[in-house]
Amino acid sequence: MSAALTLAKPEHLDKITTLAAAFHAEEGIEMPDEARRAGLAPLLNGIPHGAAxxxxxxxxPIGYIVVCFGWSVEFGGLDAIIxxxxxxxxxxxxxxxxxxxxSLPRALAGAGLRAIHLEVDSxxxxxxxxxxxxGFVTRDRYMFMSKTL
Incomplete structure (x- = not known):
């Protein structure tokens, strides 16, 4: 079985929403399906802040991955979070x-991405x-923190 990646488009919204619902159920993330769709749809419509x-x-599809783009002075340019x-x-x-x-980070590096980060339950x-x-490494002295607005 291959990990071939296809950039998700608006016509994939139902498929990716179903996959996301399965992931969220597994992780104990509770949210209405409408909110899930609202979080995914802009990524499929081509906003510059991320891609699915x-x-x-x-x-x-057997899975999905979402990356969100940002900028890092420390890493010298465009970065992303899985x-x-x-x-x-x-x-x-x-x-x-x-x-x-x-494969995904290599492809994104070709588009100028300087670093890719992720959060994981330790x-x-x-x-x-x-x-x-x-190839991901723990950064000493750093932890991912969040504030919901």
Whole structure:
């Protein structure tokens, strides 16, 4: 099975919303489907702040990844955060997430991206191992913090 990536477009909204609902249920993220769709739709409509990709065949995707763009003085330019990454449970363990995490940053670097970041539950050993295998490192003295507005 391949981690072929397809830039998600408006016609993929139903598919990616279904995948996101599965991810959110798995992670205990509670939100109405309308809010989920409202968070995804602008990414599929081409806003410059981020992008969503379907993983696997677009007609029957096996996962998705969302990246959101920003700017970093420290990293010298355009950076991104992997906001969500989900692979259907039935196809996990086949290297699909690793392949995605290796290929997407390389492709984005070609477009000028200088760094890519992500947040992970430090207790999720499988995810930490996956991200380390894909070249992500923990930054000493730093932790990701949030404030909801």
């Amino acid at each position: 990709y379907l993983i696997g065949p677009p007609r029957a 906001d969500e990454l989900f692979i259907r449970p039935g196809v996990r363990g086949r290297g699909i997430a690793t392949e995605t995490l290796m 207790g999720n050993e499988a995810a930490v191992k996956l991200y380390k295998r894909a």
